[in-house]
Amino acid sequence: MDYQTITLDITDGLAVLTLNRPDKMNALSAQMRAEITHAMRDAGARARAVVMTGAGRAFCTGQDLGDAGGSPDLERVLRDEYVPMLETITNCPVPTIAAVNGPAAGAGANLALSADVVIATESAYFLQVFTRIGLIPDAGGTWFMPRQMGMAKAMGASLFADRITARQADDWGMIWEAVADDAFEAQWRKRAEYLATGPTKAFTRVKQSIRDTYAHTLAEQLEIEAHLQGECGKSRDFQEGVMAFLQKRPASFEGR
Known part of the structure; x- marks a missing residue:
């Protein structure tokens, strides 16, 4: 596949999948979801570890609300586009890391949580923005959050739609670690290379x-x-x- 919205680099057993719509803060379009699904399958077959990260200042700000236009059929979009993407990530045969380089909001937050390990830069945040527009957390959020941060925090994050800083997420057990901005890339690469050269x-x-x-x-x-x-x-x-x-x-x- 000729990728238009992501990039995929596989070097020395390590695959780095970069969401590459920085002008849209890496919001998820239908094309991007299809490309992530394809790239994750390819990376899982050819690499020994996979990293997802974002180009520019955001990791992913969730669904591109302008992508479908009008009133999209959200049930169809979730079943036909999000489910294959999330299942491909969670079923990836090798370890996956979400290197959260900036804001992760809505479906973007839950895309990050679908990885085996989440490493975030300290200036990043997570936001379950859904109730602000009359929706519930989707893209696996209602499954990932209670398991990773506990029922009380998951409920509050979903109802109040408050920002969760990377440091809070680390303290709550929602992610593996929050890393100082100036050490972020070196740290996630160190972790990823450990996985790519391990058993x-x-x-x-x-x-x-x-x-x-x-x-x-x-x-x-x-x-x-x-x-x-x-x-x-x-x-x-x-x-x-x-x-x-x-x-x-x-x-x-x-x-x-």
Whole structure:
């Protein structure tokens, strides 16, 4: 696909997907949603870690309200365009990072929360703006927020539509970390490179076990852990990790 609204760079096992409509603060158009879906599938097949970030001063300010014109069929847009995009991100076989470089509002906030790890610059903020225009949080917001920040904070964020600073989001457990603006890119690249050179099979199974945990009883989860750990124990990366530990050297993981 010839991307018009995003860019995708894959280098040394690390894919960086950049939302690239800076003049629109990276608001989500139908074309952008299709391109994100395509790029995430491609990156998941070819890279060992994927980063989503934004060009310019915003990460993503949500739905482009001028894209559909008139009165769009929101139910159709969500089912046909958002669901495939979000499922592609959450089902990506390798770790994903949202590097939130600026405001993340509406569906843009929930696009960020769909990643495995969220790293935000301290000047960024998250905003569930929906009730200001008579809507409810969508793009997975009603699923992601209670799990990542708790029911009380999720309810307040949704009803009051207050800005949540990156530092608040960090303190509340909504994101992994908030980073000083001048250290932001170096930090997310450091984290991403760690994932892109790590034990990919183990990372994939971490994603699977953590994301599915709320659907299982403790007994079921213990059985799943045993099964997935058995698979990891047969990998070349496990053998390399043990040898590196015994030899007191850094491990050189191949992702196999």
